[in-house]
Amino acid sequence: MTAVDTRTQTTVPSGRDDDDDRPVRRRRLGRPNWPLTILLAVASLTVLVPLYVTVAMAFKTSAQSVDGNALSLPAPFNPASFVEAWQLTRFPVSFSVSVGVAALTVVATLLLSSFASYAIVRNWHKRFFRFSFVYLLAAMFLPFPVIALPQIKLTAQLGLDNPIGVGILHAMFQLSFSVLLYSAYLRSIPVELEESARIDGASTWQIFWQIILPLLAPMNATVGIFAFLASWNDFMLPSLITADPTLQTLPVVQNIFQSKFGTNYNVAFASYLMAMAPTIIVYLFAQRWVISGVTQGAVKN
Numbered sequence: 001m002t003a004v005d006t007r008t009q010t011t012v013p014s015g016r017d018d019d020d021d022r023p024v025r026r027r028r029l030g031r032p033n034w035p036l037t038i039l040l041a042v043a044s045l046t047v048l049v050p051l052y053v054t055v056a057m058a059f060k061t062s063a064q065s066v067d068g069n070a071l072s073l074p075a076p077f078n079p080a081s082f083v084e085a086w087q088l089t090r091f092p093v094s095f096s097v098s099v100g101v102a103a104l105t106v107v108a109t110l111l112l113s114s115f116a117s118y119a120i121v122r123n124w125h126k127r128f129f130r131f132s133f134v135y136l137l138a139a140m141f142l143p144f145p146v147i148a149l150p151q152i153k154l155t156a157q158l159g160l161d162n163p164i165g166v167g168i169l170h171a172m173f174q175l176s177f178s179v180l181l182y183s184a185y186l187r188s189i190p191v192e193l194e195e196s197a198r199i200d201g202a203s204t205w206q207i208f209w210q211i212i213l214p215l216l217a218p219m220n221a222t223v224g225i226f227a228f229l230a231s232w233n234d235f236m237l238p239s240l241i242t243a244d245p246t247l248q249t250l251p252v253v254q255n256i257f258q259s260k261f262g263t264n265y266n267v268a269f270a271s272y273l274m275a276m277a278p279t280i281i282v283y284l285f286a287q288r289w290v291i292s293g294v295t296q297g298a299v300k301n
Helices: 002-030 034-058 080-088 091-122 127-141 144-157 163-186 192-199 204-215 217-232 236-241 250-257 265-297
Strands: none
Touching (some): 091 127, 091 163, 091 204, 091 250, 127 163, 144 163, 144 236, 163 217, 163 236
């Protein structure tokens, strides 16, 4: 009887303590973190304010765009800036060139980076593959101006001074960072999956395409987004490589709005907004895969 009473006395207070702590824990969880909230609000403003200025300036008249008040609302509302920007930049042509270059960059980056990363990670015990990984990472610290002139001469000699050459060079410059991301993610995929497939008679090529590549879907989205944004927004490489001015990408064509005598701000911002729209749309649809790929690649299962 005494033992029963002792157990009862020891268990009842502990249960009461848990019940008493639950409201406190709920209040702590529901309490807002004001420093973090303020920091996120300020960070959001650094993105939202320039975006608002871009939209507002695009719908202003030429007189309003130079009145010195960039935050004012357009009055009257002037959508004619988009028509003028469409004509001046030959938007359908330059947009198609940019889409083609970006698509070539994304496809080449995904294939080459995933191939190289899979070979490096699964052969890490060999010195050659470890050296290849370090060699690729070292290329991230090589500034583009150092190799700009050799790239221009090489593409001209090979007949690649066109959007195709620009897409290939974009993929090459994305290779280092993409291999870094893929390698971290591939280390989290169990090797037992491949060993089971090899027992069933699958080749290395079949294992990659049927097992590894589907598992790389989050990282494919992450690498694809980075490659697309880098290619779409690049100005220097297309302007140096592409010899035909009629086949330039949007960022290069938009340089016509800058002159030594002045800038037509409302037309320029209208053109910038049209060029910015595809990147915003693509990121909104793929952001959950981008976040998933980065976070999963940072943790080893």
